[in-house]
Amino acid sequence: MSIFKRAxxxxxxxxxxxxxxxxxxxxxxxxVLTGLSIWKxxxxxxxxxxxxxxxKFDVFVDWSNSPYVVKxxxxxxxxxxxxxxxxxxxxxxxxxxTPENIAAIKGVPGVKYCSARQDNLLPFDGLSLFPGTISTDxxxxxxxxxxxxxxxxxxxxxxxxxxxxxxxxHITTDDTHVAIISQDLAERNELKIGDYLTAxxxxxxxxxxxxxxxxxxxxxxxxxxxxEQFGETVTTYDKIQNRVFVDLxxxxxxxxxxxxxxxxxxxxxxxDPQDMARVVAEVKALPGIDWKAFTVEVDNETYENAAAxxxxxxxxxxxxxxxxxxxxxIILALIxxxxxxxxxxxxxxxxxxxxxxxxxxxxYLIEVLLIAVLAFGLSYFTSNAIAGxxxxxxxxxxxxxxxEDDNDVVSVAAxxxxxxxxxxxxxxxxxxxxxxxxxxxxxxQLYLIGFAIIIVAVSAxxxxxxxxxxxxxxxxxx
Amino acid sequence: MPILELKNVSYAYEKxxxxxxxxxxxLETGKMYAILGPSGSGKTTLLSLLGGLDxxxxxxxxxxxxxxxxxxxxxxxxxxxxxxxxSYNLIDYMTPVENVQLTAKLDATPILERLGLEQDEIxxxxxxxxxxxxxxxxxxxxxxxxxxxxLADEPTGNLDAxxxxxxTAILKESAHAFGKCVVVVxxxxxxxxxxxxxxEIKRGHLKEREM
Numbered sequence: 001m002s003i004f005k006r007a008x009x010x011x012x013x014x015x016x017x018x019x020x021x022x023x024x025x026x027x028x029x030x031x032v033l034t035g036l037s038i039w040k041x042x043x044x045x046x047x048x049x050x051x052x053x054x055x056k057f058d059v060f061v062d063w064s065n066s067p068y069v070v071k072x073x074x075x076x077x078x079x080x081x082x083x084x085x086x087x088x089x090x091x092x093x094x095x096x097x098t099p100e101n102i103a104a105i106k107g108v109p110g111v112k113y114c115s116a117r118q119d120n121l122l123p124f125d126g127l128s129l130f131p132g133t134i135s136t137d138x139x140x141x142x143x144x145x146x147x148x149x150x151x152x153x154x155x156x157x158x159x160x161x162x163x164x165x166x167x168x169x170h171i172t173t174d175d176t177h178v179a180i181i182s183q184d185l186a187e188r189n190e191l192k193i194g195d196y197l198t199a200x201x202x203x204x205x206x207x208x209x210x211x212x213x214x215x216x217x218x219x220x221x222x223x224x225x226x227x228e229q230f231g232e233t234v235t236t237y238d239k240i241q242n243r244v245f246v247d248l249x250x251x252x253x254x255x256x257x258x259x260x261x262x263x264x265x266x267x268x269x270x271x272d273p274q275d276m277a278r279v280v281a282e283v284k285a286l287p288g289i290d291w292k293a294f295t296v297e298v299d300n301e302t303y304e305n306a307a308a309x310x311x312x313x314x315x316x317x318x319x320x321x322x323x324x325x326x327x328x329x330i331i332l333a334l335i336x337x338x339x340x341x342x343x344x345x346x347x348x349x350x351x352x353x354x355x356x357x358x359x360x361x362x363x364y365l366i367e368v369l370l371i372a373v374l375a376f377g378l379s380y381f382t383s384n385a386i387a388g389x390x391x392x393x394x395x396x397x398x399x400x401x402x403x404e405d406d407n408d409v410v411s412v413a414a415x416x417x418x419x420x421x422x423x424x425x426x427x428x429x430x431x432x433x434x435x436x437x438x439x440x441x442x443x444x445q446l447y448l449i450g451f452a453i454i455i456v457a458v459s460a461x462x463x464x465x466x467x468x469x470x471x472x473x474x475x476x477x478x
Numbered sequence: 479m480p481i482l483e484l485k486n487v488s489y490a491y492e493k494x495x496x497x498x499x500x501x502x503x504x505l506e507t508g509k510m511y512a513i514l515g516p517s518g519s520g521k522t523t524l525l526s527l528l529g530g531l532d533x534x535x536x537x538x539x540x541x542x543x544x545x546x547x548x549x550x551x552x553x554x555x556x557x558x559x560x561x562x563x564x565s566y567n568l569i570d571y572m573t574p575v576e577n578v579q580l581t582a583k584l585d586a587t588p589i590l591e592r593l594g595l596e597q598d599e600i601x602x603x604x605x606x607x608x609x610x611x612x613x614x615x616x617x618x619x620x621x622x623x624x625x626x627x628x629l630a631d632e633p634t635g636n637l638d639a640x641x642x643x644x645x646t647a648i649l650k651e652s653a654h655a656f657g658k659c660v661v662v663v664x665x666x667x668x669x670x671x672x673x674x675x676x677x678e679i680k681r682g683h684l685k686e687r688e689m
Contacts, residue, residue, distance in 0.1 A: 346569055355556075
């Protein structure tokens with residue numbers, strides 16, 4: 001009679017033991033499978049979180065330590081009321097980022113966006129602006145921000161969805177004398193794509209925008225995701241609808257000198273915050289950038305705060321899995337040891353008819369595996385029923401046991417600001433809990449882990465009996 | 479021609495306390511042997527040594543002229559020997575026919591029928607059979623394995639007189655009709671009377687008794 005037939009006969013004829021073992025294996029498998037699926041969900045949530053938040057770092061001129069920083073006095077100003085003379089200085093770096101540097105940084109693996117801006121506060125001829133909610137110095141009334149960029153598509157206001165291009169096209173590196181304005185500003189001034197805005201370059205002599213005329217053509221219109229709330233304070237030039245994006249060439253012309261030929265700061269967004277150190281190292285290794293002039297400031301705090309509960313959950317689940325696997329193996333080994341002792345008569349008979357010890361252990365193994373195949377299969381459904389609830393309960397526990405600052409992960413993420421621009425934040429994976437579902441890959445892992453546990457348990461349970469000589473077993477029988 | 483031989487076999491559980499001392503002898507096919515002796519005289523030990531369940535402290539057991547340890551005791555048990563016990567030792571989750579099929583080299587059903595089991599009895603739960611029927615199944619298992627030697631340890635010990643007589647007759651028939659070498663350890667004089675050769679163990683020595 002084959003080993004498989006003997007095992008099948010035992011499993012089908014000893015129904016009480018079979019059902020008991022089935023129940024034990026089902027419970028164990030449910031716990032293991034639930035742990036595996038929560039682990040997978042936690043890993044997926046962490047990946048999702050990393051991808052949604054991304055990582056950011058800023059690179060800017062090291063104003064304190066750079067040898068390229070120049071401080072030049074400009075024309076003294078006399079206060080009309082007091083008659084006192086005040087001196088002012090112009091500080092700039094002779095080494096700046098060029099569009100080529102930006103392109104090189106964008107080429108580093110893992111870099112999602114690299115953006116830079118030149119800010120100019122200037123008046124456009126005849127442009128009617130939306131008034132701000134707080135008053136500004138009379139000198140700056142009618143002024144708005146002209147943001148000089150290489151590429152608007154990579155600008156953080158667009159990449160985060162704070163602004164959306166509604167009409168026309170983005171500004172690219174090859175463009176000169178072009179602009180993108182808000183749809184609201186265009187309507188207010190009866191402007192359309194193809195029309196021109198006119199401004200003047202800055203005159204150091206006059207301390208104002210009295211230089212040569214510069215015309216930029218409107219090539220696109222944007223719409224903001226949201227405008228400031230009622231009661232929120234904003235100046236006229238900071239109002240989102242009043243922003244004017246221009247190409248770098250125009251921006252330099254507005255500036256009126258040769259000093260600002262590039263950018264003194266860059267903002268880099270990366271795909272995976274976990275890769276931050278590598279990406280920063282690779283960026284620093286790029287040729288053509290003189291790092292004596294710049295410094296890097298990494299902003300990974302948002303990710304680290306948001307990821308903390310998931311990391312805690314991950315550790316918790318891994319610990320639980322190890323405990324479940326070890327406890328399962330011990331319980332199973334103990335039960336099988338007890339049962340093996342009750343089967344000493346059978347072992348004696350088998351040995352007396354010449355069946356090998358290895359074949360007897362093999363039969364026991366097949367018996368448990370036959371039951372396990374069914375129990376593990378059913379655990380797919382039981383785990384699916386409970387995994388989601390247990391996963392989110394554990395996640396809540398992880399969030400409660402985390403640092404106090406981590407309690408409101410969403411608010412941390414939502415509070416990220418760059419200057420006066422409130423960026424739109426996507427909801428985080430932790431906001432609505434984690435999505436736990438038992439997959440076929442988890443089931444395959446369960447079969448591997450489960451079979452390993454069973455092999456260990458059956459081997460351990462058979463040791464005591466199998467070490468006996470056949471005669472000793474037959475003596476025990478009688 | 480002897481099929482099993484004992485050559486100067488001694489066996490001791492502890493040093494200095496020998497159960498068997500320098501025992502020699504030979505057993506042939508087609509004969510039924512009875513081994514008699516008082517309790518603790520070493521009858522079952524002798525059977526264990528012949529069956530390859532244990533090894534002698536000294537000397538050797540030969541099968542067809544070859545030491546049974548040469549090819550391994552497991553090989554000897556699987557191919558040369560069939561064991562029959564006082565308590566039948568059937569597998570309780572198998573039917574009679576499945577018990578016989580456990581090591582069967584021959585068709586199980588005709589053997590069971592020849593030993594007097596009905597068709598419905600051979601597929602019944604083995605524990606629902608009477609003691610005599612269970613011992614018939616055990617003998618059928620021994621015959622179906624087609625081993626040349628059948629070793630029986632008190633095969634009639636749990637049976638009433640009539641059934642014991644029937645079982646003894648079956649064992650004798652196994653020797654004579656099937657050409658087996660049947661060795662029966664027994665306390666029973668009735669069983670011994672049916673044997674072709676009676677061997678007696680006294681103080682560790684094996685002697686043939688005149689009947």
